[in-house]
Amino acid sequence: MSPQDDDTLSALGKARERLYDPDIERSSLDSPLSPRSNSTIPRRWRERPRLTPLGAPHHLRFASRFFFIALGFFVIAVGISALLFYTGSNTVSVDDIELTIQGPTTVAGGDTVPLSISIANKNPTTAEEVVLDIDFPPGTRSALDLSQPYTRYSDALGSLAPGGQVERTVSAVLFGSEGAKPTIEIAVSFSTSRSSSVFVKRLTYPIVISTAPLSISLDAVTETISGKPFTIRATVRSNATQAIDSVILKAQYPAGYLLADSSITPVGMNFSIGTLAPGASRVVTLTGTLTGQDNDERVFHFTVGTAKAVNDPALAVAYMTQETQIRVAAPFLVTSFIVNGSSVATPAVAPGAPVTVRVSWSNALAVPLANAVIEVGISGAALDPASVEVQKGFYRSADRTVIFSRDTDQALATLAPGATGFGTFSFATLASAPRNSALTLTVSVAGERVGQSGVPERITASANKTIRLVSAVTFTTSSSYASGPFANSGPVPPVAEEETSYTVTWGIVNTGNDLADAAVTALLPSYVTFPGVTLPADGSISFDGASRKVTWRIGDMAGGASRQGSFRVIVTPSTSQRGMTPLLTTVPSFSAYDRYAEVQVTTTGEAVSTETPGDPGYTANKATVQ
Incomplete structure (x- = not known):
């Protein structure tokens, strides 16, 4: 481009420069009319100057001051916080409460645990x-009184100055x-005092x-025959250095178990040992039966501990649990008894009466049983040992045992x-047997079977x-006219169609077990009336006119007790009875419930006449009627 073009194009640019040039006096620009310049008008744009907005330096200085003031305030705050944090001049911390405990870390249950506790501020x-x-922990007892639970100790220590220390000693019995x-x-x-907060130091x-x-500890069989009685012995022992009160043994029985007897009467399944x-130690025996299928496994659990209270046998704290596992086995040689033709579970016989026993057996195994032996032991004070007789067997009098074996029966x-x-034997009971007597037949069976290894295996069982x-009740009857408790009247001998009164007396003597609901009944003939005179006169002797039955309700009779009852009857013979001796009652019968034998006892007396x-x-x- 030529210099002329440059001048022409930059004329506008020069005007622009002059407009924004701060070095040009304002007066020359403000003149409304300027003389026309003869200079050549530039023909190009000049370089644009860098513009600076009016007032910018003042704004930057204010922002800088604000930033530095804020930064200084932050630094001061951080410094003060750090000083307070590291010096701790006004702070409280639970970490500055020293809690020290001295005591045993291992104790025997029931021993006293002393704890020495130190607190420093x-x-x-x-x-x-x-x-x-x-x-x-639960179960802790007071060291001063073991009968008292001791679950919490609380002590208000008051104020503790800086650097102060307090110590306490606490004792308890742990179980x-x-x-x-x-x-x-x-x-x-x-x-x-400077805070409303509550601080807690825990340990x-x-x-x-x-x-x-x-x-x-438990002592029990590992296998039993289904339905066969067996005994579990549980021995409870104290390992403590002090006496332990309200000791409880809690039993948990498996399904199919029936407790028949125990040395301590349980309350539910809890046995109170005291x-x-x-x-010291105490043995608790439990006898019962377990029923189930062959090879069933049943588990008994026994827990020993202490009761909630003296009058509450529920287990509060358990100290040890033991278990024993018993397998149920099917009887390999099933036996059964029939006594005097009856197969009831507990038969009853009268004193002095003969007893016939039939014992049956059956091989329940899937393999043959060799050399089977069935022994029946007879025990009890009511046995007459000289009366035992055996068919197809042998009676060993030395131990009162009846034996059936291949020596007497080749089928075995x-x-x-x-x-x-089956085998049969008989014996007699003593007429003078003591009260509450019983005979026990204990059958033991044995035999040899071939096991899986092919070696003969001896197996036994018992029941x-x-x-x-x-x-034994003695029932006597009698009639009287001139004697007895009542004064009778009328002609003797009796006269047809005339009234004569007589006294009927019944006597009962119980020489056996305790009886309940004892009563005597008899019927009066049509020619006999009941005037209602009785002895005892307590209403126990009554008459029902519709059935013509006289009933004497005796009630309970202890063993060895006797009772007597009398009542008056009036006889009016018919002319058809002349030359005869009329009956005053029919044959009377006595009945009562034997509490020991758990059977009904009945007997009869003789009918009385004139x-x-x-x-x-x-x-x-x-x-004789006249």
Whole structure:
């Protein structure tokens, strides 16, 4: 481009420069009319100058001041906070409360645990309203009184100045199962005058129970025949150094178990043992039966501990649990008894009566049983040992045992699967047997079977049968005219169509067991009336006119007791009875429930008539109707 073009194009640019040039005096620009310049007008744009807005330097100076002031305030605040944090001149921390515990870490159950507790205040301010709380595990007892639970200790310590220290000694008796790891929870709470907050320092103190205060051991069979009685012996022992009160043995029975007898009467399934001295032990025996299928496994659980209260046998704290497993086996040689033709579970016989026993057996195995032996032991004070007789067997009088074996019955040499057999024996009971007497038949069976290894295996089993003796009741009857408790009237000998009164007397003597609901009944003939005169006159002797039945309700009769009852009857003979001796009652019958034998006892007496052999001066012709 030529210089001329440059001048022409830059004329506008030069005007622009002049407009924004700060060095040009304002007066020359403000002139409304300027003289026309003869200079050549530029013909190009000049370089645009860099513009600076008016007032910018003042704005930057204000922002800079504000930033530096804020930064300084932040630095000062951080410095003050750091100073307070590291010097701690006005702070309270639970970490500055030193809580120290000294005591055993392993104890025997039932031993006293002494704890020495030290609390020191390392804070720069006073700790106020300081409280020490100790929570003991369940089952803890007071060291001063073992009968009292001791679950919490609380002590208000007051104020603790900076650098102050306080110590406390606390004792408790801990119980637990062997190997248990209970914990003691300790807390120190406090406040300060400068804060409304409550600060809490916590600590957990672990303890291991080396031995349980109460232990239990079990002695039981590992296998039983279904329905066969067996006994479990549970021995409870105290391992504590102090006496333990309200000791409880809790049993948990499996399905199919029936408790028949125990050395301690249970309340539910809890057996109350009471107080055990240090080192003392108590044996609890349980006898029962277990029913189930062959090879069933049943587990018994026994737990020993202490009761909630003296009058509450429920288990509160458990110290040890033991279990025993018993397998149910099907009887390999099934036996059964029939006594005097009856197969009831507990038969009853009268004193002095003969007893016939039939014992049957059957091989329940799937393999043959060789050399089977069935022995029946007879025990009881009511047995007359000289009266035992056996068919196809042998009576061993030395131990009162009846034996059936291949020596007396060749069929017992080998019993095929399902094979059956029986033996019979008899004996008599003593008429003078004592009260509440019983005979026990104990059957033991044995045999040899071939096991899976092919080696003969000897197997045995046993079962019991009890025969109870019922009460022996003596029933006497009599009639009287001139003697007895009542004054009678009318002609003797009796005269047809005329009234004559007589006295009927019944006597009962119970020489056996205790009886309940004893009663005597008889019917009166149509020619006999009941005037209602009785002895005893307590209403126990009554008459029902519709059925013509006289009833004497005796009630309970203890063993060895006797009762007598009398009542008056009036006889009006018919002319058809002349030359006869009329009956005053039919044959009377006595009935009662034997509490021991758990059977009904019945007997009868003789019917009485106008014959009164007990009257003074009585002769046979005085009984015949005239």
